[in-house]
Amino acid sequence: MKTVIxxxxxxxxxxxxxxxxxxxxxxxxxxxxxxxxRSERMEAIRELLSVDRDWTGIVGDDKVPASEKDAA
Incomplete structure (x- = not known):
C-alpha cells in the first residue's frame, strides 16, 4: 500500500x-x-529468565573458541 507521510x-x-x-x-x-x-522477543526473554539456571558468563563462554575451551 502506498502512503504519503x-x-x-x-x-x-x-x-x-x-x-x-x-x-x-x-x-x-x-x-x-x-x-x-517486540512482544514475541519479550516473551522469549521472560521464558529464559524463568529457567532455574545461573546465567553468569553464558555469553562470554559462547565467544571462546572451542579450541581454547578444550585447552583450559
Missing part, C-alpha cells in the same frame, strides 16, 4: 544507521518489524 529526516537517518538499511523503504519496514515483533 512527512518524515523526520534526521530520525530516519539515525534509524537507517542503527538498522544497517540502505533505503527509506527498507528502514521503515525494518523499524515496523522490530516494533511488531
Amino acid at each position: 512527512d518524515l523526520d529526516d534526521e530520525l530516519l537517518e539515525r534509524a537507517r544507521r542503527e538498522l544497517g538499511t540502505k533505503s527509506k523503504k527498507d528502514t521503515i519496514h525494518a523499524a515496523l518489524r522490530l516494533v511488531a515483533e
